[in-house]
Amino acid sequence: MSTSEKRQSTSGKRMSQSGIEPKMETMKLTEEQAASSNNTPAESAKPTEKPKKQDKERKDQKSTAKSSQQQSKKKAEEPALIGITCSKSEDLSEWYQQVILKGEMLEFTDIPGCYIYQPASYRIWEFIQSFFNDRIRKMKVKNCYFPLFITEANLQREKDHIEGFAAEVAWVTEGGKNKLEKRLAVRPTSETAMYSFYSKKIRSHRDLPLKMNQWNNVVRWEFKHPMPFLRSREFLWQEGHTAHMTEEEAGKEVLEILDHYAAIYEDLLAVPVVKGKKTIAEQFPGAHYTTTLEGFIPSVGRGIQAATSHCLGQHFAKMFDITVEDPNQQVKDGQARDKLHVWQNSWGFTTRSIGVMVLIHGDDKGLIIPPRVAEVQVVIVPVGVTAKMADADKQKLYDEVDKLRQTLEDVDIRVECDYREGYNVGYKFNDWEMKGVPLRLEFGPKDAAKGIVTTSRRDQSGSKGEIPVSDIGSEVPKLLEEIQKSMYQKASDEYAAHRKIVRDWADFVPTLNDKNVILVPHCTTEDCEDQIKKDSTGNVEGQEVDVRAPSMGAKSLCIPAEQPEEIKEGTKCVNPKCGKEAVKWVMFGRSY
């Protein structure tokens, strides 16, 4: 349903027409090789025991290289941690793959585009579920579950809808040894699975509004370039489907849901988004209109659709005969009232959000997870434990560490203590950093003597602080909130700095190439968008294009709800070949 997912795949298709970046190609190859060779990409992508020369040599990389050379001598006594070996700014695709694999977020399988969500990422999904369930329950939305399969007849009932999805529907044609008489579609979205039921369920205006939601998986098979979380053949989401008496009531809900989606991004994932409406060219197949959240990946200067909430209008109601009698009509005794078609919405939020979060916050050491969705918010690493240390002293230190843990757990902090023997402190630090734990507490004999713990924030590399042991129950929660806020602020400032107003076509492509998304006065028509896409691809005459930058054309991301200024009368569309009047500021950009 969500255009988010819908468009993911179409943009994939478009990309392949307009020239794919080499980076995407690489990722695809790795994955497909993996599938065919039974070599997991975790292995094939394993960073290589020999860091590239041009890599800026970070300390941990040096030690990594060293320790792997010495590995044969030392073996298990001093395990070597192989960190992230490529830089986010130099090769985002490779970086992304390493970060999610080594951060144990996700694992590849032998089916390209189908992934294993490891506990670290699934936990984030659970936080999202619980946050969103709380909000929609207040709106009287009820959770339910519909079957995975849809009959072909049902799937085809809304014309635009099936046209939009036809290319990527997976079909079941056999059951056991028998060929099915009628093949069954694996749901790409559930409008057509649910609305026959809605037609039965909604008997009178008193049955409205009907508000149902399901948390499930959907399958969209056809696309060329899977990318973990962002574009996958099977993904998890929630899909809400509601029916209302009036357009006004439906419209109000569409925006309310969009606000909740924005809250998931901003309040939980610390990811800034721009709210807006899709142009006709980019809206959901079968929708009356589509509202959207648009995110931004600064390291490549590309937009990314974050979530969508659609008003379906009465299109599906007409196809599935979902009607009620007009309660306001004056009728004589025995005379039938007119039938009114209901107004419907559908809205979806997917696991793509986790990928967006990773892409925005992670750094060259690995993941950075915002505290509110981190499975482990705080790790306590005992330090200063030496081989010479008496067992009793060691035990005393560990007991104190355990008290710290208890104090934090008492105030609902999710905490781990790293007592692993045989791993040096540097290894442990790097390991937890790679996994993105937002706050590390170090505690050793020296700290104990001073009555403090040493703090190290994951989002601020190298900055250390101290908290008196007696205050950790109050100070650690505060510090976690500060980390959450400052992660959001940093990302938000960066996004704002890369949303540029462009009034002249001459500035359009150069501004895009500077890794921005742009706001332009636009006519919002489909033909004009196609033209812009064509004219903003990398091979435009006279335009220098960075070989590493995507050369794909720009598409409209949204008509932002918050317009930078009013469009003055007589303002022309930014596209000089168009000639029409501009009606709105539209955000354009290269996009995932």
Ligand SMILES: [Zn+2]
């Ligand atoms: Zn135009």
